[in-house]
Amino acid sequence: MENYRIESDTIGEVKIPANALWGPQTERSRQNFPTGPLMPLAIIKAMLNIKKAAALANSEQDNLEKEKANLIVEAVDLLLALPDSKLQQHFPLHIYQTGSGTQTNMNVNEVVAHQTAKLNSNITILPNDDVNRSQSSNDTFPTAMNVVASVELKELFESVQHLIDLLTEKQDKYWKIVKIGRTHLQDATPLTFGQEISGWISMLEHDLQYLEELSGTLNELAIGGTAVGTGLNAPTGFAEKFTNHLNQIYNGHFTSHVNKFYSLAAHSGLDVVHGAIKTLASDLLKIANDVRFLASGPRAGYNELNIPANEPGSSIMPGKVNPTQAEALTMAAVKVMGNDTTITIASSQGNFEMNVYKPVIIATFLESIELLSGTIRGFSDKMIKGLTINQKRMKELVDHSLMTVTALTPHIGYHASAEIAQLAEKENLTLKEAALKSGKVSEEQFDKWIDPLKMTNYMK
Numbered sequence: 001m002e003n004y005r006i007e008s009d010t011i012g013e014v015k016i017p018a019n020a021l022w023g024p025q026t027e028r029s030r031q032n033f034p035t036g037p038l039m040p041l042a043i044i045k046a047m048l049n050i051k052k053a054a055a056l057a058n059s060e061q062d063n064l065e066k067e068k069a070n071l072i073v074e075a076v077d078l079l080l081a082l083p084d085s086k087l088q089q090h091f092p093l094h095i096y097q098t099g100s101g102t103q104t105n106m107n108v109n110e111v112v113a114h115q116t117a118k119l120n121s122n123i124t125i126l127p128n129d130d131v132n133r134s135q136s137s138n139d140t141f142p143t144a145m146n147v148v149a150s151v152e153l154k155e156l157f158e159s160v161q162h163l164i165d166l167l168t169e170k171q172d173k174y175w176k177i178v179k180i181g182r183t184h185l186q187d188a189t190p191l192t193f194g195q196e197i198s199g200w201i202s203m204l205e206h207d208l209q210y211l212e213e214l215s216g217t218l219n220e221l222a223i224g225g226t227a228v229g230t231g232l233n234a235p236t237g238f239a240e241k242f243t244n245h246l247n248q249i250y251n252g253h254f255t256s257h258v259n260k261f262y263s264l265a266a267h268s269g270l271d272v273v274h275g276a277i278k279t280l281a282s283d284l285l286k287i288a289n290d291v292r293f294l295a296s297g298p299r300a301g302y303n304e305l306n307i308p309a310n311e312p313g314s315s316i317m318p319g320k321v322n323p324t325q326a327e328a329l330t331m332a333a334v335k336v337m338g339n340d341t342t343i344t345i346a347s348s349q350g351n352f353e354m355n356v357y358k359p360v361i362i363a364t365f366l367e368s369i370e371l372l373s374g375t376i377r378g379f380s381d382k383m384i385k386g387l388t389i390n391q392k393r394m395k396e397l398v399d400h401s402l403m404t405v406t407a408l409t410p411h412i413g414y415h416a417s418a419e420i421a422q423l424a425e426k427e428n429l430t431l432k433e434a435a436l437k438s439g440k441v442s443e444e445q446f447d448k449w450i451d452p453l454k455m456t457n458y459m460k
Contacts, residue, residue: 021090023110023127029093029103036096039104039359040366041084042152044091046144047108050223051131052076053245054140058133061235068130071123075115095363099356101141105132134234134242135226138264138354142222145362149270150218151250152369157208159376160280164204166384171197178452179304179394180401187403190452193304193389200287207280214276217269219253221246225260228353265350267343267361274343277368281336284372288330288379291387292323303393308386325375325383332371339364398452402431407449412440 003018007027014024022030052073059069079087090111097103109127116125125131132140175194182188224231224239231239239256247254262268297303313320342364346357355361398404402421409417416438424434431450435441441449 021111021114022092022107023114025103025106025127026093026110029097029107033094033097033103036094037363038088039091039093039095039097040148040363041088041091042148042366043101043104043144043362044087044108045080046147046151047105047140048076048080048112049147049246049249050135050140050144051108051112053242053249054133054135055131056245057238057241058235060241061238063235063238064130064133067123068125071116071120071125072112072131074119075112075125078119079111079115095359097359099358099360100137100354101144101358102137104359105135105137105140134238135223136233138227139222139225139260141358142263142267142355145267145270145358145365146218146221147246147250147252147254148362149273149365149369150215150252150254152366153211153215153218153273155373156277156280156369156376157211159373159380160204160208163376163380163384164201164208166380167197167201167204170194170384170387171201174389176453176458177389177391177394178398178456180397180403187401189403189406190398190401190455192453192456192458193394195456195458196290200290203283203287204280207276207283210276210279211273214273218273219255220258220263220269221254221256222258222260222263224256225264229259229261229264231260261353264354265352267347267350267355267358270361270365271343271347274340274365274368277372278337278340281333281368281372284376284379285330285333288326288333291383292326295323302397304390304397306388306390307383310382323383325379329375329379332375335371336368339368400430404450404452404455405431405435407451407455408435408441408446411445411449416440 004015005018006013007016007024008014009024009028011028014027016022016024016027020027055064055069055072055076058064059066079090091104091107093104093107106127109131112131113125113127116123171194173194174197175192177193178190179193179196180187181191181196221239221243223242224234226232226234243254243256246252291305291307294302295305295307307321307323309321310324313322313324343361346361346364347355349355349357402424405417405421408420420431420434420438420440423429423438424431427434429437432443432446435446436443
């Protein structure tokens with residue numbers, strides 16, 4: 001570093017880029033842990049808001065001079081007002097650092113302190129003594145984890161609801177369009193395409209319900225636990241006052257009334273909520289697969305659905321159209337399933353009084369939300385919205401199916417119906433031809449009993 005300044009911490013002197021807002025602990029971490037993605041900016045923003053709420057709570061308890069508290073708040077507001085690209089420049093640390101997130105906490109403390117010096121050089125704000133007052137990394141970082149997870153989940157809710165809304169339009173439009181059902185990948189009795197879509201909708205509605213029921217656990221904050229859960233160095237009542245200020249910032253429903261030994265050592269809330277996200281991913285995988293397989297063809301597949309042509313499908317085969325939005329969604333889904341394993345294992349590593357896998361837990365959690373939210377939107381707007389049906393092909397498959405014979409069993413019995421289906425398969429006949437040839441059913445009876453639309457019970 002040609003242009004640098006010298007600062008000291010408890011270990012010694014450190015060279016820091018001259019114009020950097022961070023201090024020695026940030027610089028040490030920047031040099032010691034250069035690998036992997038940067039700490040998510042969402043975590044940084046939450047940490048900044050935590051410093052703001054802490055300053056206000058400390059001031060309210062006469063635990064920090066009002067002038068200092070106001071300066072910290074001003075510095076935080078100024079930083080949060082920066083565009084993301086400029087804000088990111090002040091926070092260069094990576095996910096793979098200390099497992100408590102201590103270095104990111106100190107990065108925030110140092111940046112806020114240096115920002116206050118730029119605002120008012122007559123008041124000295126220290127990173128540890130002032131910005132970090134009544135806190136430790138061990139309770140601020142898990143507090144940020146829960147806050148960010150709770151806030152970012154809203155985007156996922158909106159994306160899923162958007163998909164439900166578009167699917168509902170298709171369900172209503174195609175409620176009476178008969179198609180063949182399939183079980184075990186084999187022909188089954190008919191249903192309507194609207195009914196099939198209704199199953200997809202119900203899956204997603206259940207997934208939203210699971211997420212809504214479980215996400216309340218993310219409102220429980222570790223703040224006030226400080227180093228090991230005893231609350232040492234945090235005044236009585238600090239956590240409650242802090243939470244009141246944080247709720248004003250986020251218009252949230254966060255609470256500090258939680259066992260602090262639990263909230264520092266375990267991340268069960270994040271683990272269980274991500275489990276519901278994984279369940280959503282597994283359902284999305286099924287839905288996307290159904291759509292792309294039903295759209296397979298157009299000449300050598302099911303060819304029941306027509307999907308939008310968003311881009312050329314092949315670099316060598318002209319005119320090819322591929323289900324790319326479904327592929328993107330399914331790739332995201334399997335990534336989320338892998339992420340769930342990461343979070344589950346990391347959450348189990350609460351050794352004694354603290355879990356030290358915090359950064360990878362929250363970064364992985366946020367990755368899952370981002371991946372699903374984005375790919376759901378693409379799948380919804382660039383595939384489902386433009387989806388149409390090939391009704392002629394659907395009717396053709398129903399007409400050639402042998403499983404409509406099921407409607408004959410109440411009239412002639414299972415065994416006789418099976419013989420008709422086997423005869424049709426053996427002699428390559430239509431089901432009607434085989435039924436008439438068997439002598440067990442008249443043409444009038446067949447036409448009365450084999451009504452594919454009635455077989456769907458679509459009126460129920």
